[in-house]
Amino acid sequence: MAEQRTFAAALAVVMALSVLSPAVSGRQAPSAPDDVIADLVVANHILAMENVLDAMGHVSVRHPSRPDRFLLARSMPPELVTAADILELDFDANPIDARGRTSYLERFIHSEIYRARRDVNAIVHCHAPSLIPFADSDVPLRAMYHMAAFIADGVPVFDIRQAAGITDLLVRDAKLGKALAASLGNKSAALMRHHGAVVVATSIPNVVGRSVYLDVNARVQIQTMSLGGKFTSVDPAEAKLRMTDPNEYARAWELWKRKVSR
Amino acid sequence: MAEQRTFAAALAVVMALSVLSPAVSGRQAPSAPDDVIADLVVANHILAMENVLDAMGHVSVRHPSRPDRFLLARSMPPELVTAADILELDFDANPIDARGRTSYLERFIHSEIYRARRDVNAIVHCHAPSLIPFADSDVPLRAMYHMAAFIADGVPVFDIRQAAGITDLLVRDAKLGKALAASLGNKSAALMRHHGAVVVATSIPNVVGRSVYLDVNARVQIQTMSLGGKFTSVDPAEAKLRMTDPNEYARAWELWKRKVSR
Amino acid sequence: MAEQRTFAAALAVVMALSVLSPAVSGRQAPSAPDDVIADLVVANHILAMENVLDAMGHVSVRHPSRPDRFLLARSMPPELVTAADILELDFDANPIDARGRTSYLERFIHSEIYRARRDVNAIVHCHAPSLIPFADSDVPLRAMYHMAAFIADGVPVFDIRQAAGITDLLVRDAKLGKALAASLGNKSAALMRHHGAVVVATSIPNVVGRSVYLDVNARVQIQTMSLGGKFTSVDPAEAKLRMTDPNEYARAWELWKRKVSR
């Protein structure tokens, strides 16, 4: 609670400065560091290589020096993203300096989760086929092994119909983004009924690693359940001990980065 | 109804002109625009890359200026098709200017659907392994997520045996083509028992996108049902809202086109 | 029956000549045509590319001018086979001119089927993972779609234990080869319990095509049965009509050949 209040205060200061000072706020704001943009580009390519994203879906990172903004590619296939395609957006999901570049329709997924979750610095929205069975059915997704320990405390399912009745299923405005963020709560991932999933983490490598292993884990659970026996999953107490490394997926990130640069 | 009558009238005019004027009709007709042929070649390559087609199956497009004709590769593996392999066929499935190039045996799938469905401008016939389980069984294929919203109103199954008794299972004449078109009705896809499927759309990118996601969707449903729980699918009302974009698969088409050109 | 007697007579003549004439028989026999050897090499590569064979398994062809002999690679991974690796073997599974090249241990699979089946000109022995579930269980493999029509009359299961008690599961002599050939009978494929399968056809392209589609078909049946509904398979009468083309897999062969030569 204290932390949340501090965060809110910091945000308030940033926003106040935005109004007062064109040097800090506004359209000529210093752009994000090149290494962050480079990592976001690599994340797009890795998620495509690992089939978490296909032509659709997106990955974002919170702006390192402007916590009220985030970076996200313009509307395009992740596999083709370059540094020139990265947009900076505010919490109303408006691009700061679009220069003709179109934004993803569902950018509200990102803006509203960053607004609600100060601990989150990176977000993936995907349609990985392995996750839809758990989004569409009453079978809960469980942590089948330690590489997916981050979901041991459960994966909520966001049902857009309960939030907004009959829609086109897309998170196309702030209201729907807020509803999704509310479903996610303090968890690391949420499924989206008839749609896909959202995964959050403290960094780009972590959100990429979590997304890749969430997909593997879902396939493992599907195969486990097809055996027809009894099975167990990772205990939340075990998961808590397992999740202490802030660079949990560093080794995988090193490999994936090398592979997409070939 | 009014639209159908207008279409029939337009077709009648085209056909009348065909008889009267060698410049419009006949073997020296102006060939289809290069960009349409190029897109059809790319569609062949994408569908092979995405494993919707293997050595078998085909994709066609209605001739843009001659609605009573369509373009289809000569009988060959889709992955190897070039512009020189594209034939122009009429509604009797006869090639206009074959020059020794052999037609696909099952070209009647295309001719009879184009004849019956004025809204259809592109058709895929495939044997994707993910679709056969739904073609062969009493389990209906359902729209598991928004990328396959176009089947939310159901996917009929064409059983050639009910239409024609014991056959070799192939749609090798106009009568069988008409029976298939009748099974398809006004839907976007039909399964063919012990055979495969047919997918229709308003454009080449759309029929390619629908075919790719029909395959993904089928695999998702198989995995969902293997979990053994209760599940829901996209509601037709949601699907109707989701399907308003005439360039629904533009982003995927952009990616796929780039990939096959590497 | 008459045909079988003619065949037996032809074989007898060939064998008699083999004894009398060193020009026809023996170690200096004219080698098989280069194009047949080239096709056998390509068949090895295609079956590896399509994951029908991995490092194990083999494909053979009957010698075109010596029906009592067949061609088979020396003991090595199919993917690496070249023309220099092709051996000629007789019906006792002895290589004619080994020159230090080791034969596959299980070459008796080939020799005994060629001896028993005059209609067979090409044989594949494989361990494709999709086929083992049907080899190990009481669930019969069925023809799920027209591309696998050749198994509509059933796929017998060879259980080496019933033939020879406790063994190392390998078909390592003529007696076991004969037992396998007896299980196969007049069918197009047989499963081998705890081992794999054997597929036979009239030509190299046909045995490659049948092997590839037997694998696809098995995966389709597994997925169909996982749906839990009722399903049907291709009727033998339909299959008979479907199987009249002696070059059934010509289009696929053309594609595969091109792909392995890249």
Add this chain to the structure above:
Amino acid sequence: MAEQRTFAAALAVVMALSVLSPAVSGRQAPSAPDDVIADLVVANHILAMENVLDAMGHVSVRHPSRPDRFLLARSMPPELVTAADILELDFDANPIDARGRTSYLERFIHSEIYRARRDVNAIVHCHAPSLIPFADSDVPLRAMYHMAAFIADGVPVFDIRQAAGITDLLVRDAKLGKALAASLGNKSAALMRHHGAVVVATSIPNVVGRSVYLDVNARVQIQTMSLGGKFTSVDPAEAKLRMTDPNEYARAWELWKRKVSR
């Protein structure tokens, strides 16, 4: 028993010499032969290519002239390992000459199995997704075909929770390594609940071959059980006859080695 005592005596001599003689023991010990290191590098690459290992997991080999030591890559993705990354470790899992290279956290898996199993010369620890269903459930992994005959006598499941209560699931010390080795007993593989598996063999090619086919076999069993029928697996007596070749996977090793060197 006699053999175990001889082994213990040999080890005691080696260890005594280690204390007395800096030429034999210690940090300047003659390094392992280049060909063993080269094979270990290749094994890392093969296991990555075959998807037994991803960014995680490891493979080791016992030092050929120092049976109380083993070789293992520094902490890094297997796919990227080079000869310069290979460390030599003792049975306390301490690197002999680390020169700043970090060891895998779970190296105790290797040290304690080498200590307990004199017949084992190579070990793989992996998280192959196909194995987790059997690690997490009450369904025993069985030998579905002869290529996996080495598990016909059963695959024990190591449950770290029974050994040590709530942990982070990792084998991060000698006590946990000993508990895993005790679960493994005299078998060829053990599953690790909520984690993965360990596979042991007499040589690098054999442990790679066993790991690859353990993965294939698990997928085969999953598919077999999804059919819902009765099935059988390889009899231990059959397996014993099948397992007499000390170079069982030589042909596969030859192929895999060639493929990773492309």
